Structure formats: C-alpha cells, structure tokens
Amino acid sequence: MSKDRTFTIQLHEDLCKGSDCYICVNACPKGVFAEGERITSKGLRPSQVKDPEECIGCDICEFLCPELGITVEEAGGTEQVSTSTPKRGATAPASGGWTTVQSSLDPGTHYMIGDEACAEGAIAAGCGFYGGYPITPASEIMVHMAKRLVETDGVFIQMEDEIGSIAAVIGASWAGIKSMTATAGPGFSLMMENIGYACMTETPCVVVDVQRAGPSTGQASRPASGDVMQAKWGTHGGVEIIALAPWSVQEMYDLTIKAFNLAERFRVPVILLADAITGHLRESFQVEETIELFDRIKVPGAPPFGSDDESGVPPMPSFGEGEELLITGSTHNRYGIRKTADPDVHERLVKRLSKKITAHMEEITDYELYFEDGAQRVVVAYGSTARSALWAVKVARERGERVGMLRLKSLWPFPGELIREWGRRCEEFIVPETNLGQISQVVQQHTPNPVSLVSQTNGEIMDPRRVRDFLMGRKRH
Amino acid sequence: MGEMLREKYVRQPTPFCPGCGHGIFMNAFLHAADEIGLDFKSTVFVSGIGCGAWVPSPHFRADTLHVTHGRAIAFATGVKLTRPELNVVVISGDGDIATIGGNHLIHAARRNVPIKVFCLNNLVYGMTGGQVSATTPEGDITSTTPQGNPERAFDLVALARGAGAPYVARFPVVRPRKLTKGIVNALRFDQFAFMDVLSLCPTQYGRANRAKRGYEGPSLIWGMLEWQKGICVDREKASPEETAGKTLIGEWYAEG
Numbered sequence: 001m002s003k004d005r006t007f008t009i010q011l012h013e014d015l016c017k018g019s020d021c022y023i024c025v026n027a028c029p030k031g032v033f034a035e036g037e038r039i040t041s042k043g044l045r046p047s048q049v050k051d052p053e054e055c056i057g058c059d060i061c062e063f064l065c066p067e068l069g070i071t072v073e074e075a076g077g078t079e080q081v082s083t084s085t086p087k088r089g090a091t092a093p094a095s096g097g098w099t100t101v102q103s104s105l106d107p108g109t110h111y112m113i114g115d116e117a118c119a120e121g122a123i124a125a126g127c128g129f130y131g132g133y134p135i136t137p138a139s140e141i142m143v144h145m146a147k148r149l150v151e152t153d154g155v156f157i158q159m160e161d162e163i164g165s166i167a168a169v170i171g172a173s174w175a176g177i178k179s180m181t182a183t184a185g186p187g188f189s190l191m192m193e194n195i196g197y198a199c200m201t202e203t204p205c206v207v208v209d210v211q212r213a214g215p216s217t218g219q220a221s222r223p224a225s226g227d228v229m230q231a232k233w234g235t236h237g238g239v240e241i242i243a244l245a246p247w248s249v250q251e252m253y254d255l256t257i258k259a260f261n262l263a264e265r266f267r268v269p270v271i272l273l274a275d276a277i278t279g280h281l282r283e284s285f286q287v288e289e290t291i292e293l294f295d296r297i298k299v300p301g302a303p304p305f306g307s308d309d310e311s312g313v314p315p316m317p318s319f320g321e322g323e324e325l326l327i328t329g330s331t332h333n334r335y336g337i338r339k340t341a342d343p344d345v346h347e348r349l350v351k352r353l354s355k356k357i358t359a360h361m362e363e364i365t366d367y368e369l370y371f372e373d374g375a376q377r378v379v380v381a382y383g384s385t386a387r388s389a390l391w392a393v394k395v396a397r398e399r400g401e402r403v404g405m406l407r408l409k410s411l412w413p414f415p416g417e418l419i420r421e422w423g424r425r426c427e428e429f430i431v432p433e434t435n436l437g438q439i440s441q442v443v444q445q446h447t448p449n450p451v452s453l454v455s456q457t458n459g460e461i462m463d464p465r466r467v468r469d470f471l472m473g474r475k476r477h
Numbered sequence: 478m479g480e481m482l483r484e485k486y487v488r489q490p491t492p493f494c495p496g497c498g499h500g501i502f503m504n505a506f507l508h509a510a511d512e513i514g515l516d517f518k519s520t521v522f523v524s525g526i527g528c529g530a531w532v533p534s535p536h537f538r539a540d541t542l543h544v545t546h547g548r549a550i551a552f553a554t555g556v557k558l559t560r561p562e563l564n565v566v567v568i569s570g571d572g573d574i575a576t577i578g579g580n581h582l583i584h585a586a587r588r589n590v591p592i593k594v595f596c597l598n599n600l601v602y603g604m605t606g607g608q609v610s611a612t613t614p615e616g617d618i619t620s621t622t623p624q625g626n627p628e629r630a631f632d633l634v635a636l637a638r639g640a641g642a643p644y645v646a647r648f649p650v651v652r653p654r655k656l657t658k659g660i661v662n663a664l665r666f667d668q669f670a671f672m673d674v675l676s677l678c679p680t681q682y683g684r685a686n687r688a689k690r691g692y693e694g695p696s697l698i699w700g701m702l703e704w705q706k707g708i709c710v711d712r713e714k715a716s717p718e719e720t721a722g723k724t725l726i727g728e729w730y731a732e733g
Contacts, residue, residue: 010480015490063505063653064650071481157554168555171542171551176560320562328534
C-alpha cells in the first residue's frame with residue numbers, strides 16, 4: 001500500500017444507489033470518492049471518483065460496496081476480468097418416460113398390513129427418499145421405509161416435524177430422486193403450505209394421508225374420511241390436485257405405485273388418501289413379476305417451468321446439472337424468473353398448473369363398477385367405506401333392489417363426467433361417507449338427480465348395516 | 478475484483494435499498510467463494526422468504542431453491558442427504574432462520590447435516606415493514622413495538638452452539654475482511670456450519686432507531702456502520718472487561 005504504487009478505480013455508476021448509501025465516500029481513508037454531481041434518469045446521484053491518485057489500494061471501498069460496483073486494480077497489474085459465463089444446461093441426452101421393471105418383492109402372494117404394503121409400493125416405484133414424522137395411524141409406513149431404504153441404498157430421515165418432512169421431500173425431489181412422506185390429519189394440516197409450494201414449483205412427490213377421525217387430535221387410531229376436501233382445497237391459492245383412495249391392502253400397494261407414476265408424469269404432489277382401516281388392515285395381496293413405471297422427463301437446456309401447450313408438463317432437470325435452476329414459490333416465467341406483478345404470467349401459470357391435470361383426466365381417473373346392470377340407484381363410495389357399501393349393495397340386490405355401485409379409486413380431479421353419464425341412466429345416487437358429507441356434495445354438483453348422503457362420524461368403519469338399511473328403507477317408502 | 482465477481486457470479490443488479498448490509502454480505506460471500514474456487518455448478522443455494530433470501534435467488538448463477546418462509550434449512554437437508562457431493566448453502570434472514578424457522582436450525586445443528594447456514598441478521602423484518610424479530614434488541618423500536626421491544630433477543634451464537642453446531646461464527650458487515658475470512662472457513666468446513674452475519678437495515682431498523690441509538694455521521698448507513706463497529710469486539714483479543722456489554726465476534730469450533 002505504499003504511495004509509490006498507483007491504482008485505477010472503476011466505479012459502476014449504473015449500479016450506484018447514490019446519496020442514501022455513499023459508503024465508499026465515507027469509508028475511503030484518503031477521500032478518493034466524492035458525492036456525485038450528476039443525477040441519473042432514476043433520480044439517483046451516484047458517487048464519483050474524485051482523486052484517484054490518492055488511492056493506496058486498501059480495497060475497503062470495493063469490499064463495502066453493497067452493489068459490487070467498485071473495482072480497484074493496481075495500474076499495470078495482471079488481474080484478469082473473467083468474462084466467461086457458465087452455459088445453461090449440459091449436453092446430456094433427453095431421458096425419462098415409461099419403463100418396465102422387475103418388482104422389488106417376489107412375485108406372488110404377500111401378507112401384510114396396508115401401511116407396509118404402501119411402503120412396499122413406494123420401494124417398487126423407485127422411491128429413494130423418505131422424510132417423515134411419527135403419527136398414528138401412518139407410523140408403520142415410516143418404520144417400514146426406515147428398514148427398506150437401508151436395503152435399497154436410499155435415504156431416510158425422521159424430521160423434526162411434518163413441515164420439515166415435506167420440505168425435505170421436495171428438496172430431495174429436486175436433487176433428482178423419487179421421494180415421499182406419510183402422515184395423518186394433524187400432520188397433513190401442517191404440510192399444507194409446502195404442498196402448495198410443490199404444486200407451484202411442479203415438484204413430483206407422494207404424500208400419504210392415513211386419515212383418522214378428526215377434527216384436531218380427534219380419535220388417533222380410528223378411521224374417517226374427513227380430509228377429502230382438505231386434500232383438494234387445503235393449500236391456499238386454489239389449484240388442482242391429484243388424490244387417490246385405496247380400499248384394500250392390494251390397493252395400498254398398487255395405488256402407491258400409481259401415485260408415483262402420476263407425480264412423475266405430471267410433476268405434481270400426489271396424495272394417497274388412505275384411512276386407519278386400509279392402513280392397519282392385514283390381508284393378502286398379489287405382486288406381479290413386472291411393473292410399469294414413469295420417470296420424469298429430462299430435456300437438458302429446456303425451460304423447466306413453461307410449455308407452449310397450455311396444458312403441458314415441462315421437462316424437469318435436477319440440481320447439479322449446470323442448469324442454474326431458479327426454483328421459487330413466487331409467480332415465475334418459464335425459466336423460473338420471478339414475475340410477481342405481471343398479470344399475464346400469473347394467469348398463464350395458474351391455468352396451466354390446473355389444466356395439465358384436468359386435460360389428462362383419462363390418464364388419472366380410476367374407478368370400478370359393481371352390479372351396474374339395470375341399476376336404478378347407484379351407490380358412490382371410496383376408501384374403506386366402499387367395503388361396507390359393497391356388502392350392503394350385494395344384500396340389497398339379493399333382495400331384489402336394483403342397486404349398483406361405483407367405487408372411486410381417484411377422487412381428485414373429480415370424475416364429474418362419470419357421474420353425469422350415470423345420472424342419465426339411473427334415478428338417484430347414494431353416497432356413504434365417514435364424514436358429514438364431502439364427496440356427496442361434489443356428486444350433486446354433477447347431476448340433477450337426487451343425491452343422498454349416508455353419513456357416519458363415530459370413528460368406526462362405516463357400518464354395512466347402516467348402508468343396507470338405507471337402501472332397503474327407501475323401498476318401503 | 479467487484480466487476481469480475483459480478484460478471485462471473487451474479488445475474489442481475491440487486492433490488493436492495495441503498496446501503497443495505499445484505500449487499501455487503503453478498504460482496505464478501507463472492508470474494509470468499511472466488512478465493513476458494515467454490516464451484517457454482519455443484520452448489521445449491523437455498524433461501525426462504527425475506528430480503529436476506531434474495532441474496533442468492535435470483536442473483537447467483539447457480540442452482541437456487543427459493544422456498545417457503547422459515548423452511549430453507551429443512552429443504553436444504555433433503556437436498557444434501559440425497560446428493561452429498563453437492564455444496565448446499567443456506568442464505569436467509571433472522572426472521573426466516575431464527576424466528577419462524579428456529580426449530581429447523583436447532584435440529585440441523587444437532588444432526589450435524591453438512592450444510593452451511595448464513596443468517597443475515599439485520600435485527601428486523603425488513604421486507605414486511607420493519608416488525609420485531611427474535612433478534613431485535615430489547616427496548617428497540619420496530620413497527621410492532623412502538624414503545625420498545627419488551628422481549629429479549631436471541632443470541633444466535635449461543636443458540637447454535639447449544640444445539641451442537643461444530644462451527645459457529647459471528648461477523649459484522651462493517652468488518653468485511655474478517656467476514657470474508659470467516660465465510661472461507663465456513664465454506665471449507667466439512668460439517669454443519671452456522672454464521673450469525675450482523676447485517677444492517679437502514680430503511681426499516683435504522684430510521685426507527687436513529688434517535689435511540691444515536692447513529693451519527695454523514696449518512697444514516699454510515700452512522701449504523703460506525704455503531705456496529707463500536708459494539709463488536711473480537712472474542713480472541715478482548716479482555717473480560719472489554720467484552721462487557723459488547724457483541725462478541727469471531728469463530729467458535731466445538732471441542733473434540
């Protein structure tokens with residue numbers, strides 16, 4: 001720093017925020033800088049280099065400039081200004097899509113509880129990350145994953161709460177791996193904000209909600225289906241969501257695989273709406289030799305958050321691939337750049353997030369029909385309640401009632417067209433639910449026919465006799 | 478150096494207020510990153526909500542994950558466990574990391590997840606209009622404590638050390654070379670590292686506390702920088718008498 005050396009000072013006036021800062025003016029021990037005389041078009045008065053010959057090269061101005069707007073170099077120095085900027089994207093080939101893989105479990109019959117079958121479905125689907133927090137009646141999924149992920153070289157972590165669990169799951173998904181968490185009502189409530197973040201950032205992941213009787217702590221080990229509307233509307237902002245509802249241990253396995261496939265296919269969080277019955281029930285299920293899996297599409301260098309197609313699903317890169325990803329829950333354009341005051345970008349994004357789901361109903365919608373021939377009354381049921389309902393429908397049929405049943409395996413997006421179609425053939429719908437009426441209201445939105453709710457909110461599995469009596473009682477009127 | 482760092486690592490000018498301490502941290506961070514040759518292609522920056530979170534996103538030419546309020550450390554945990562070969566760096570504010578997100582901070586420290594956490598502590602909620610934070614000093618004026626903050630402030634160094642963080646540091650932006658050296662050490666550290674970066678918010682905190690704190694000088698931010706210099710003492714150099722009532726700066730490595 002001796003005075004026989006001379007320095008050049010480069011001050012980037014466009015970056016200088018002027019008189020409210022002037023840190024350089026005040027920090028320089030030699031008075032090299034001065035308050036500005038020129039007012040810019042932004043109305044700022046940038047500082048100026050007044051006496052460069054006084055500079056001793058202490059660099060304090062360069063270090064303290066909040067805008068990185070000052071460069072001090074020794075005259076005749078050798079410091080190189082690097083102008084190379086990293087390029088977007090690597091030159092790796094595109095990848096992803098459908099593949100057929102060997103089942104992770106031996107083909108044939110297995111016997112376990114639904115929560116464990118769900119975990120096995122996740123392993124079969126290639127899940128490599130589980131982040132969770134203990135909660136009845138979902139804990140067995142986590143316990144089973146803790147064991148299985150050791151065997152498959154995956155990552156398991158018990159987080160400090162459900163907010164952290166879903167956060168870690170989303171982080172892991174962007175790190176390039178299929179990831180999941182499982183919880184029940186209270187934890188599901190805590191996860192809502194980050195589920196919305198996953199929707200907005202188009203992050204594939206699976207969230208299992210093993211529903212229990214609420215509200216609040218309610219009856220922790222008792223079944224209910226009170227979270228159906230929460231799954232759809234729980235996160236703020238109003239966006240389409242995919243939710244599946246298994247009714248057996250077989251479907252705890254099958255629909256978990258399907259949930260991963262839909263998550264990867266549409267880049268969305270997919271919710272598996274199980275309940276304390278399907279979670280804790282122990283029964284046998286079949287495992288095929290091979291399963292079909294969908295892996296997220298990767299197209300290096302392609303915009304990760306936009307599509308020319310208004311219902312398109314953009315390809316998804318991962319961290320560490322040189323894409324300089326800008327991932328944000330704020331409104332963003334196709335490159336992830338925040339556009340928090342642009343009405344067009346916001347509208348286009350919000351619509352596409354929904355349309356990429358609703359435009360592909362045929363790929364998502366899943367249901368099963370029972371006794372549909374000549375059915376004048378159709379029972380619409382889902383989850384464990386459908387087990388009770390099917391018994392009741394069978395009994396009613398045996399006694400001459402022209403009753404059929406539609407079992408919804410996918411609840412969201414709601415298959416309204418299916419209800420409209422059946423509404424033209426039948427006279428009325430009956431919806432048994434272990435809540436105060438959630439899907440029954442949605443069914444009514446899609447048909448002019450009468451829709452009757454058979455509600456039971458006592459923390460028990462739907463009493464099959466309650467449904468039977470309703471079906472038979474109607475006859476006597 | 479400033480020009481080179483900006484061209485190499487920064488996408489666009491920042492929207493920070495004139496004299497923002499976060500800009501000085503950003504400057505120091507890029508000096509440190511360049512000094513050790515931190516590969517931005519294999520670094521993921523995670524940040525939450527608030528002014529501090531904007532330092533990496535959308536500014537750094539690297540993978541950036543800008544998440545929900547308070548949850549940056551939890552997201553970062555998922556990234557790091559899945560891809561241990563990536564550098565995972567959390568940069569966010571005191572509201573984000575130490576107030577709404579305090580639970581994730583203490584648990585990441587306890588687990589010793591090998592991520593780096595830089596808490597840009599400007600003592601206030603800047604973006605939302607100058608509300609009190611868990612690090613606002615007792616008695617100070619904010620928009621939600623117009624008669625003075627009735628609560629005590631968190632000592633983030635003590636908090637992180639108590640939670641088991643093997644590397645903890647505190648440096649003020651007014652000492653940019655010390656700060657840069659600390660960032661170098663934190664980035665090079667192979668375990669969980671936490672830094673309480675004493676930043677400054679002239680707009681929300683400075684204006685409200687100008688009279689109380691007696692910020693003097695040719696400008697508000699300069700007065701704040703002078704004040705910050707005055708309250709900080711180096712933990713290694715100062716005698717016990719000199720540290721009374723002061724803010725200790727330096728590095729704390731866990732023993733063993």
